[in-house]
Amino acid sequence: MERIAILIGSSPTSAAARRAVALAASLADSGHPVTVALVEDGVLAAVAGSPVALPAGRFESVLALEDDLALRGVAGAPLVPGCRPCTYGDLVDLMMAQVDRTLGVF
Template sequence: MTQDRPGEQYLLVETQSGGTAERFLADAAALADAGGRVRLFLAADGVALGIRGASAGLPRFLGAGGQVWIDEFTLAHRALHAAPLTPGVRTSGMGDLADWLLEPGTRVVWH
């Protein structure tokens, strides 16, 4: 990981679950700890991370000041729309993601 300046803005998109996703969340928490504004969008297989109790790294990321959104379309498509989400996780759609992708100065990582 490179040295980043405090105040950097990141948009991280997680589409996986499991061990590699947990390592990605650890890196996301480190960015937030360093003072960056870090948004995480969970989509595809990554929505599993947003279900309460499914991820050890997600509460740590939220505690570091990260913000988490979960794709409402994927939740509905996988019949998870009524599943309990980790506290602090909000639902959103691809329209919001597209807006965030186009914000000037945002560094994007799609995993």
């Protein structure tokens, strides 16, 4: 199965983000190793206890861009279990070397 990365930049309450999470879950349920990378407003889904927190346990990994966490005032906040902060370099490595396909939802 192809390894897939899904980059989500939309607010977790947006229809686009909800569709992206549903797509990621469907791909994971079909056996694809899925990494969800949260950027821009999407990082708000990484904050533990948030009413819009991402169900990170369904995916191979979940990343949240450190710079965007800081810009939104949630740097250092506990993240949902299974999620880790990442750098721009981590995202480049993910897309160029760790997955077969990357999808973006913004």
